[in-house]
Amino acid sequence: MSEQANIYSKQYLMTAGPTPIPPAVSQVMAEPIVYHRAPAFIEVYERALQNLGRVFQTENQVLSFAASGTGAMESAVANLALPGEPIAVVSAGKFGERWAELGEAYGAEVAHLQVEWGERIEPAALGELLAGMSKPPRAAFATQSETSTGVLHDVRGLTEVAHDHDAVICIDAVSGLGAVDLPQDEWSVDVVVSGSQKSLMCPPGLAFVSVGERAMARAEETAGRGGRRYYFDWSKTAGGQGEQPPNSPFTPAVTLWRALDAALGLILEEGLDRVFERHAILARAARAGVDAIGLERFGPDDDGANVVTAARLPDSIDGARVPKLMRERYGVTAAGGQGRLKGKIVRIAHCGYYGAFDIVVALSAMEMALRDLGLEVDPGSAAGAAQGVFSEVGRAPEPVG
Amino acid sequence: MSEQANIYSKQYLMTAGPTPIPPAVSQVMAEPIVYHRAPAFIEVYERALQNLGRVFQTENQVLSFAASGTGAMESAVANLALPGEPIAVVSAGKFGERWAELGEAYGAEVAHLQVEWGERIEPAALGELLAGMSKPPRAAFATQSETSTGVLHDVRGLTEVAHDHDAVICIDAVSGLGAVDLPQDEWSVDVVVSGSQKSLMCPPGLAFVSVGERAMARAEETAGRGGRRYYFDWSKTAGGQGEQPPNSPFTPAVTLWRALDAALGLILEEGLDRVFERHAILARAARAGVDAIGLERFGPDDDGANVVTAARLPDSIDGARVPKLMRERYGVTAAGGQGRLKGKIVRIAHCGYYGAFDIVVALSAMEMALRDLGLEVDPGSAAGAAQGVFSEVGRAPEPVG
Numbered sequence: 078m079s080e081q082a083n084i085y086s087k088q089y090l091m092t093a094g095p096t097p098i099p100p101a102v103s104q105v106m107a108e109p110i111v112y113h114r115a116p117a118f119i120e121v122y123e124r125a126l127q128n129l130g131r132v133f134q135t136e137n138q139v140l141s142f143a144a145s146g147t148g149a150m151e152s153a154v155a156n157l158a159l160p161g162e163p164i165a166v167v168s169a170g171k172f173g174e175r176w177a178e179l180g181e182a183y184g185a186e187v188a189h190l191q192v193e194w195g196e197r198i199e200p201a202a203l204g205e206l207l208a209g210m211s212k213p214p215r216a217a218f219a220t221q222s223e224t225s226t227g228v229l230h231d232v233r234g235l236t237e238v239a240h241d242h243d244a245v246i247c248i249d250a251v252s253g254l255g256a257v258d259l260p261q262d263e264w265s266v267d268v269v270v271s272g273s274q275k276s277l278m279c280p281p282g283l284a285f286v287s288v289g290e291r292a293m294a295r296a297e298e299t300a301g302r303g304g305r306r307y308y309f310d311w312s313k314t315a316g317g318q319g320e321q322p323p324n325s326p327f328t329p330a331v332t333l334w335r336a337l338d339a340a341l342g343l344i345l346e347e348g349l350d351r352v353f354e355r356h357a358i359l360a361r362a363a364r365a366g367v368d369a370i371g372l373e374r375f376g377p378d379d380d381g382a383n384v385v386t387a388a389r390l391p392d393s394i395d396g397a398r399v400p401k402l403m404r405e406r407y408g409v410t411a412a413g414g415q416g417r418l419k420g421k422i423v424r425i426a427h428c429g430y431y432g433a434f435d436i437v438v439a440l441s442a443m444e445m446a447l448r449d450l451g452l453e454v455d456p457g458s459a460a461g462a463a464q465g466v467f468s469e470v471g472r473a474p475e476p477v478g
Numbered sequence: 479m480s481e482q483a484n485i486y487s488k489q490y491l492m493t494a495g496p497t498p499i500p501p502a503v504s505q506v507m508a509e510p511i512v513y514h515r516a517p518a519f520i521e522v523y524e525r526a527l528q529n530l531g532r533v534f535q536t537e538n539q540v541l542s543f544a545a546s547g548t549g550a551m552e553s554a555v556a557n558l559a560l561p562g563e564p565i566a567v568v569s570a571g572k573f574g575e576r577w578a579e580l581g582e583a584y585g586a587e588v589a590h591l592q593v594e595w596g597e598r599i600e601p602a603a604l605g606e607l608l609a610g611m612s613k614p615p616r617a618a619f620a621t622q623s624e625t626s627t628g629v630l631h632d633v634r635g636l637t638e639v640a641h642d643h644d645a646v647i648c649i650d651a652v653s654g655l656g657a658v659d660l661p662q663d664e665w666s667v668d669v670v671v672s673g674s675q676k677s678l679m680c681p682p683g684l685a686f687v688s689v690g691e692r693a694m695a696r697a698e699e700t701a702g703r704g705g706r707r708y709y710f711d712w713s714k715t716a717g718g719q720g721e722q723p724p725n726s727p728f729t730p731a732v733t734l735w736r737a738l739d740a741a742l743g744l745i746l747e748e749g750l751d752r753v754f755e756r757h758a759i760l761a762r763a764a765r766a767g768v769d770a771i772g773l774e775r776f777g778p779d780d781d782g783a784n785v786v787t788a789a790r791l792p793d794s795i796d797g798a799r800v801p802k803l804m805r806e807r808y809g810v811t812a813a814g815g816q817g818r819l820k821g822k823i824v825r826i827a828h829c830g831y832y833g834a835f836d837i838v839v840a841l842s843a844m845e846m847a848l849r850d851l852g853l854e855v856d857p858g859s860a861a862g863a864a865q866g867v868f869s870e871v872g873r874a875p876e877p878v879g
Binding site: 088090094097098103104106107108109110111112113114115117142143144145146147148151154160178182183184202241269274280281282305306307308309310324327328329330331332333336369389404410412477 | 491510511512513516543548556579584681707709718731830
């Protein structure tokens with residue numbers, strides 16, 4: 078044999094978006110295209126909209142756009158902010174900072190509290206920011222799970238503080254909605270943004286925003302005062318979705334809606350509580366694995382960061398090579414760091430269609446890549462630590478689909 | 479047998495968007511999700527971007543968004559218009575009017591020439607509009623194929639007139655690009671907008687805009703002067719797509735990109751000229767069929783309306799029942815009229831993945847629905863007229879895929 082057999086040709090997607098999707102979701106996209114005004118599509122659209130409400134845990138309409146998650150974030154800024162008027166942003170990573178960039182693009186005066194990437198923003202810090210503003214902000218913006226660092230924020234606490242200061246709060250839950258409990262109505266979160274390609278187990282291309290009454294009223298007020306939007310206008314989409322039957326104001330991405338409908342069905346069949354529990358167990362296993370390797374994790378220990386686990390890489394190695402080796406040598410695609418964290422971290426995702434052995438695979442590939450770079454890692458130590466967590470819970474978490 | 483056999487249970491999609499897509503395009507969407515920064519996706523993305531340029535017949539970057547076609551239209555307005563400054567819009571249907579709505583949403587002063595729906599706007603009319611403006615517009619906006627009426631406009635003539643008045647012109651070619659020749663660079667069209675779900679034989683969810691140098695310079699100028707955009711900002715997407723390798727600034731809709739890559743491959747394999755010829759023959763057959771039934775068509779006879787054929791329905795029948803019967807009784811989904819044309823027309827699409835027998839099916843179902851409503855239509859007259867056109871060209875147009 079002139080070439081060595083390749084035992085690593087099988088590919089594993091282990092990123093926090095796009096995430097892998099269940100076969101039952103993939104399949105429906107290969108079916109024939111349906112006209113978006115025909116009953117065959119309207120049935121799918123209506124059911125998916127209803128089920129979105131169940132996953133967002135809200136009675137609000139969940140407004141939907143054909144867009145990346147950023148499109149739904151932009152809708153919040155375009156509908157709430159006004160040129161020359163203040164908004165408040167708290168950030169501790171790339172996606173938090175995007176709120177500030179959006180605010181600036183829309184001409185708002187952005188009061189921006191930037192916390193070190195990898196730290197968690199405490200609700201009190203938002204309170205101080207709001208208390209220090211000379212004029213009440215049109216809205217406050219924060220992040221549930223900061224995908225660039227893995228840190229999870231206390232959405233309930235942030236919302237309470239915002240409301241104490243009479244501010245409307247918008248939460249970017251693009252990666253975490255459907256992985257970590259976020260009962261929007263119970264916690265009175267004004268605006269929750271999400272996307273299809275993370276915990277919702279769909280391909281990228283659909284973006285969602287659930288808007289409470291107070292935020293919607295505030296958006297209507299901006300329309301006559303220099304607010305600029307059309308495609309992302311909340312009232313336009315709310316009007317269309319509110320018709321009987323619901324009617325998207327723009328051609329909906331029909332293949333992605335079929336996928337979403339299938340995925341939401343799987344999530345609700347598994348049960349939201351069990352979905353959250355599965356994510357919690359997988360995250361605990363990932364943390365145990367990272368600890369076993371001897372790497373440091375981002376964020377406080379008690380933060381329940383159940384969406385993605387970020388491990389800090391030692392300065393002694395070229396960190397950018399870790400995800401590169403994992404993918405090129407072992408066929409396991411995990412994400413490195415973004416922006417200022419490039420080369421400094423590796424991220425193991427466990428949001429969406431992930432089960433116990435995905436964590437074993439990701440940790441094993443990581444162990445192997447680290448050893449290739451000269452680090453002393455006991456083969457199987459991380460995978461073993463993960464198994465330890467699984468054994469504790471008595472059964473492997475059940476995958477869906 | 480308690481029930482009659484249903485010979486019409488097989489479904490046919492005959493709308494002008496979403497359009498049916500080739501099996502080779504459907505299939506790739508069922509494949510596993512790939513990470514958008516991994517080589518497996520970048521290869522697809524890079525090739526599709528290059529091939530988009532060939533289909534747009536341009537050396538420009540074709541900027542791409544996860545959005546409906548309206549998103550790319552909005553990008554043109556958001557990047558070019560400014561609050562309080564004039565733009566020019568010529569419209570003769572629902573999609574032309576969308577340019578004006580977008581302009582108003584962005585606070586522009588819209589000089590809007592509205593022509594009767596179903597008529598064609600002559601380039602001279604745009605000239606008169608531009609000549610009558612007290613201040614030069616930031617841009618002029620028009621439509622190639624007005625999908626709501628089927629009328630095709632003279633993009634070359636409109637562009638020449640706009641340039642005579644030193645105006646930048648933006649063309650909505652959402653439905654017609656890839657069906658009717660639009661050599662952007664040869665005709666010096668400043669901005670061409672399109673979408674994935676019409677002649678490009680893909681599902682909805684990707685929107686494109688090809689921006690020439692002059693328009694791009696004008697967009698950069700608006701950035702510092704109150705222009706509001708982020709997700710649809712041209713320079714952001716141009717910057718990302720211009721990197722080596724190209725890098726979408728926001729998570730690209732990876733399944734739709736795989737579909738687009740497959741579809742563009744089929745279009746270029748067939749050859750653009752033959753694609754346009756196929757559309758021309760199918761349109762001629764649709765027109766012959768409509769004539770044979772004795773219905774009136776929208777638009778001038780010589781307009782080469784090769785994207786969609788709109789037939790005016792007689793006042794003696796309830797027009798809204800025609801597409802309803804076609805779909806519910808015969809399984810053939812064609813579109814009726816939109817907005818003020820509701821109940822007044824039926825539209826037969828022939829843009830994208832359509833071949834000779836699609837026209838035969840659409841015309842036959844239309845004949846049958848009209849007879850059900852009491853019109854005297856000779857069975858097979860429309861289908862026969864279409865066959866007559868096919869025989870003239872000596873061979874059936876070859877379907878793709």
